[in-house]
Amino acid sequence: MARGPKLTKQQQRQVDRRRRVGQTPVGDDLLTGVVVTHHGHDLLIEDDVHKLHRARARRTVGRLATGDRIRWRHDDHGHVVVEQREERVNLLVRPDAYGKKKLMAANIDQVIIVTAPLPWMNPEVVERTLVAVLALPARPLILLNKADLLDKTAPADLEEIETTLALWQGLGFPVIWTSVKTGRGMDELETALAGRTSLMIGLSGVGKTSLTREITPLAGDAAIGEISAFNREGTHTTRASTLYRFADMPGGLIDAPGLRDFPLEQVPEEVLDAGFPEIAEAAAYCRFNDCRHMNEPGCAVLAAVDEGKILARRLRQYQELLKTD
Structure with missing residues (x-):
């Protein structure tokens, strides 16, 4: 031979x-x-x-x-x-406070937007993030963590949280309620993670790192120690986006540093419509095809706002994002 x-x-x-x-x-x-x-x-x-x-x-x-x-x-x-x-499938970029583009993660299948009763994230930040995720494109998943704290949440705040989550879920965005302390929703979350590379983002203090260590046993052994030492992280601080693998299923979870806002630049109108499906649905009945839902006669979107079928703040945000296109 x-x-x-x-x-x-x-x-x-x-x-x-x-x-x-x-x-x-x-x-x-x-x-x-x-x-x-x-x-x-x-x-x-x-x-x-x-x-x-x-x-x-x-x-x-x-x-x-x-x-x-x-x-x-x-x-x-x-x-x-x-x-x-190698060529990227997608790349999530976020402008910082100085307008410099920060690369958050690449080749993402799913983005998990983590919220908590405290600190509760501004709904408009969540909705801007949803649009950014849809633009990648990737699958968005909204997660309310620390659900065990809801019993201690003021009634008015609890009503706002439940109403907002129900709105997003009703618009077709998946929502999961989790608690590392009680185990609520953890099986459902693991099912959503299996076979996907997911990025987890949210405010500092919503429990992203605790979720990561609960979901990925590998984050509790030598690997997490090596990664933490490399990033010079504190015990509860994530300073750079970090990929963790699962022990018994394909895929991975990227834990990202906390963020307070998600400013958007140019957004294709079809992506914006996917992020605001109730507005896109109503817009099909507007008198004019190029209606911007400002003060045009025969605007079905403005009529839906007047009737309480569309939130005024949702329309306001839609219009603001439309201007960036």
Whole structure:
């Protein structure tokens, strides 16, 4: 049987190393992996068998986000170097307070918007986030965590929370109520996570990290320690988006730093309609096809607001987002 060319000692060491960890090269001796988290220029990546490696990327690779699929190699000194970034399925970007774009995560199947009775997130922030998720596109999931605190919530606040969640659910957005303390909704959440790469976002203090550690047993072992040390996190602080794998099912969960708002830039009108389906449905009966639902005669949307079928604040937000298109 014909044999291939003889390998150098360095090439043979690389082949032997891959055999030990069960990896497969992808052209030009590159290995595949995923970005788990980053701190400045330092990366933590995951190989094909979910082993973690500290890495650096070539400048030509550009900015990387958690969830990016990459190709890497060991250099002559044994250091892990990211050589390429594969094409992204999607990328969630959020402008910061200074207008600079922050890469939150890439290749996301689902975004979990986590709220809690305290601190309760402004509904308009949730709704802007829903539109951003639909624009990716990805599946949105609204989660009310710390449901055990509802018994201690003031009646007026409780009514607002229940009414708002019922509104979103009635519009077709899935809603789950969870409590790490009582176990409520955890099985339902795990079912929603299985087989998907999900990003979890919300205000600081809503319990995202506690949820992550409850759902992913791997986040309670050496892996979480290595990731926390790499990110220089506190016990209850998430400083950078971080990908965690599940122990007994495919998929993964990305825990992101807390956010207070989700400003949007250009939003396609069809995506906006998906985020405000009650307005899109009523708009089909407007007198004019190009009705902007401001003060046009025969506007079915304004009539629906007057009749209490559409919330005035929802229409106001729709109009504001429409202007950014």
